[in-house]
Amino acid sequence: MSQATTSEPDGVARLLPEISYRRLGLYFLILAFVAFFVSPIYTGLVTSLKAGGAATTPFLPPTLDNFTLANWGQAFDQLSRGFVNSFAMAIPATLLDVILGSTAAYGLTLVDWRRQMPVVLLFVFGIFLPYQAILVPLSDFWTNMLPLTEGLIIEGITILPASDRWGSLAELTITHVAYGIPICFLLFRSYYKTISKELVEAAKVDGASITKIYTRIVLPLSKPMIGVVLIYQFTQIWNEFLFSLTLIGSSSDQAATITLILSGIGADLSGVNFPLRMAAAFLAALPTIVIYVLFAEQFAEGIAT
């Protein structure tokens, strides 16, 4: 038997853990990144809790004297209409995008018919349409060709009563749905391509119709991708500003979405109320964070595939 040999360092060096400089550098870099990303959130949070308009010392936490939650309350009051409007628009738009995107992808990926490719290309083309290029025709369409603000009555049945607020939001919702379908389609299509063709064939031989194959086989298997698309599309629509600005216009409009109101909050002739703006920004970002937390599991699974 030979004895195991160890080379133990002498003196002080023995007391210190072995440090590799490489590792040290890595930790330092990570720390720098953390500081880079956390500092704006930190300063925003700290500022939102301070009384008084000016933000002179952004990095210092509020003292006992000027600590207040009034900004948050005030921000919530001013944003509440925007919250209602944005939810009323973003939730149906997101759900419709998920449904339409996945059915379109199913029809163009797992169902066989001739000349699919041109249709697929049309969808892909939709992704690259720049917002700026369609703004003018878009507002023209909703003002002159199909003004939903005047209500929508088909064959005597009132589908949408005349209302400036809800009409505008309906226009915005439909716009978002139309603009979101291509990217949702592509995400679902790439996912459906990984589903084994034999699975669909087995269902066919089992006697299931095309719709049944979708509802009973493909849709349940899409869960991870539905998570991804829900998070992605909700965040996109919630944070979107340009369509709101084009179709609704001003933050004082009854239909103003949260991003429109946020853009004008805390700014008046007397200057900018930074604490109020910060509190409002946090409140406006809250729903997207909640969505991430709710669907994080599916999201991670969906990204991995």
Next chain:
Amino acid sequence: MANVILDGVTKKFQDKSGEIIAVDDLDLNIRDGEFLVLVGPSGCGKSTTLRMVAGLEMPTEGTISLDDKLITNLSPQERDVAMVFQSYALYPHMTVRGNMSFGLEEATELSKEEIRERVEDAAEMLGIYDLLDRKPGELSGGQQQRVALGRAIVREPEAFLLDEPLANLDAKLRSEMRTELQHLQEDLDTTTIYVTHDQTEAMTMSDRIAVLNDGELQQVGTPLECYHRPNNQFVAGFIGDPSMNFLDVTLEDGRLVGEYFEYPLSDEVLANIEGHDELVFGIRPEDIEILDAAESRHEYPATVDVVEPMGDENTVHLAFEEQERTESALTSTISGMRNVDELESIGIGLPESAIHLFDAETGESLHNRSLGEIEGDRPLKGAQPA
């Protein structure tokens, strides 16, 4: 249960380089309750044929019918057939019960109670009753295989279509499942088309074998017919393991002349090959006799090249005496108890009753082995004319 009749079925695929004929003018009549194995090398069109019967591919020409009902252009949903896929294709989000009842829910009007009963009966028969509430991901390969079979059985279809169902199992499980499948098919008595590239599966399981190559049907017959009376050189080489030995020969003065041997023929055999000079001489490994020395007609001196002991038998690779030892000419199987050493000089006997002769150009079989010694009073099992 029904006859499956394929009449002049042709399938062409369009490719960048042009047209590929996957299946060429295939006529097959699978009888009611028969177990037919479609066998051939990969790419021979056997899977395409099966998929056409299932309705997953449409034939370019020809017709397919179940009894009198023409099903050529029906969708898979409209045909009463069940299929087992090589990958099993179990629905991963459903339990075993869900997988097995899916087809009944979609294709039949059965009540929930009846479906439950059928599924449980089939599960019991396959020994997967305890697994009914598990998901496919929690099952072993063999168990998934049973579920896939169960999914087909509960449908009680006109025909079962099985696409290499045992290919993903390990060797031991495969031979177990082979026997089990045979029992199952006998019990259910349902017309079955079974696709495989494995000639052992074809030989052991089938009532009849259909051998395909390059999209063309080579032979349909019982396993032993294909083994002993091959239509051509392809079938002779494909069926049997180790495969038949082939040597190129020419006919000169009533003798076959090969590179290393000469083989005088009897008048009887000569009559069969009349008009053909370029031939292929074939003999099965088990028909080669290993002798101490070459002494009489049809016996030749040879050297043992490599011996592969299998336990029950030895596979011996042999070379003719004059031949370079780097290429062995013949493979022979002998009893496992018999000992031969590598490099040993021996004699080999190639009995005339066991030889096959093929046309070198067309591969067509001109003379097949005589079955006298096997047949005796009893005819070869299942060898009645088709």
